[in-house]
Amino acid sequence: MFPVEEIRKDFPILQRQVNGKPLVYFDNAATSQTPQQVIDAIVDYYSNYNANIHRGVHTLSQEATDKYEQARLKIQQHFNAKASHEIIMTSGTTHGINLVASGFGALLKKGDEVIVSALEHHSNIVPWQMMCERSGAVLKVIPMNDEGALVMSAYDALLSEKTKLVFVNHISNALGTINPIKDIIEKAHAVGAAVLIDGAQACPHVKPDVQALDVDFYVASAHKMCGPTGVGMLYGKEEWLNKLPPYQGGGEMIAEVSFEKTTYADLPHKFEAGTPNICGGIAFGAAIDYMNAIGFENIATYEHELLDYATAQLLEIDGLKIFGTSKQKTAVISFNLDGIHPYDVGTLLDKMGIAVRTGHHCAQPIMDYFKIPGTIRASIAFYNTKKEIDALAAAVKKAQLMLS
Numbered sequence: 534m535f536p537v538e539e540i541r542k543d544f545p546i547l548q549r550q551v552n553g554k555p556l557v558y559f560d561n562a563a564t565s566q567t568p569q570q571v572i573d574a575i576v577d578y579y580s581n582y583n584a585n586i587h588r589g590v591h592t593l594s595q596e597a598t599d600k601y602e603q604a605r606l607k608i609q610q611h612f613n614a615k616a617s618h619e620i621i622m623t624s625g626t627t628h629g630i631n632l633v634a635s636g637f638g639a640l641l642k643k644g645d646e647v648i649v650s651a652l653e654h655h656s657n658i659v660p661w662q663m664m665c666e667r668s669g670a671v672l673k674v675i676p677m678n679d680e681g682a683l684v685m686s687a688y689d690a691l692l693s694e695k696t697k698l699v700f701v702n703h704i705s706n707a708l709g710t711i712n713p714i715k716d717i718i719e720k721a722h723a724v725g726a727a728v729l730i731d732g733a734q735a736c737p738h739v740k741p742d743v744q745a746l747d748v749d750f751y752v753a754s755a756h757k758m759c760g761p762t763g764v765g766m767l768y769g770k771e772e773w774l775n776k777l778p779p780y781q782g783g784g785e786m787i788a789e790v791s792f793e794k795t796t797y798a799d800l801p802h803k804f805e806a807g808t809p810n811i812c813g814g815i816a817f818g819a820a821i822d823y824m825n826a827i828g829f830e831n832i833a834t835y836e837h838e839l840l841d842y843a844t845a846q847l848l849e850i851d852g853l854k855i856f857g858t859s860k861q862k863t864a865v866i867s868f869n870l871d872g873i874h875p876y877d878v879g880t881l882l883d884k885m886g887i888a889v890r891t892g893h894h895c896a897q898p899i900m901d902y903f904k905i906p907g908t909i910r911a912s913i914a915f916y917n918t919k920k921e922i923d924a925l926a927a928a929v930k931k932a933q934l935m936l937s
């Protein structure tokens with residue numbers, strides 16, 4: 534049995550009350566909660582060895598540098614990258630995507646094509662639109678179907694020798710759909726295109742192997758996988774990272790600077806201008822350790838049990854419709870109640886201590902597809918329980934009565 538009660542003791546926030554009720558946190562797809570082990574790593578950093586890294590000769594700076602670089606190695610191992618300099622520390626998924634999009638803006642030319650999917654978060658759409666405006670490349674979209682899955686035959690038809698890059702998410706944050714990324718990557722490579730996978734929503738649930746996937750770029754955020762906000766990772770194949778120009782200029786990313794000519798540092802530093810989120814990077818490493826100690830297989834099995842349980846409970850409610858019904862999905866349930874605005878339901882749930890997200894979930898094209906203003910989204914983590922799902926279902930029923 535999955536030791537959920539033991540695990541919950543690691544999360545101080547789960548003990549608190551909201552509006553006089555025990556907190557039931559189902560907004561994990563927006564950000565996950567933080568275990569004591571990660572909080573301790575943050576406190577330890579600021580209490581014992583806060584210093585700037587990579588340039589100091591003094592003891593604190595060396596300790597901080599060692600810990601920070603150890604975190605990079607943990608990330609490398611976790612994602613099974615071939616080399617640690619293929620891991621670029623970022624401020625999060627959005628930063629990683631903008632870094633790659635900016636670089637491709639310099640490599641692409643008019644008439645080149647790039648492919649996105651209909652299931653994306655705005656942060657995997659907008660940077661590419663900006664890149665297309667600058668380079669003259671054309672953006673093509675893989676459509677989705679009523680289940681919230683990508684139409685793969687349409688993808689096949691979009692691919693050609695004009696295609697230079699494909700960017701899709703591993704798992705949709707709005708619907709929970711797991712995309713067939715292995716297939717997407719293989720087909721893109723067959724026409725000579727590179728692939729970026731937005732793994733922000735996948736990394737809390739699965740352990741991606743970038744070499745087995747043969748993916749060119751993979752991005753994630755620490756705060757969705759039990760780490761702190763403001764830190765994340767970009768994996769890039771060495772050959773690609775060498776081809777891309779630097780994203781930001783500044784300290785740390787240079788080899789030599791003069792007013793005549795500046796040369797850039799080697800990977801990964803070429804893409805890491807300025808003082809990074811040192812504490813955040815170290816805490817990201819602690820979060821990876823924490824999740825691996827529980828085990829991603831165990832997490833996936835337990836979350837799936839919760840997903841099936843929650844789906845069955847919610848579908849018993851008259852007039853409740855779930856959006857995103859692909860067989861390949863993770864623990865995200867997006868739903869609406871007939872004739873009731875999602876925002877009103879979310880507000881009442883909060884009064885009952887239940888945190889869900891309402892709105893378009895930074896994925897307006899998906900809402901447009903279903904012709905709805907938004908959904909109520911309950912997103913599940915491994916520290917949630919069946920009892921909390923019972924509370925959610927009861928609260929949704931109560932809200933429905935109050936609002937109809």
Ligand SMILES: *Cc1c(COP(=O)(O)O)cnc(C)c1O
Nearest residue numbers: 625626627654656706733734754
């Ligand atoms: C959360 C999320 C993002 C954005 O992550 P940030 O941490 O805000 O940069 C991008 N894509 C998906 C699928 C997400 O779930």
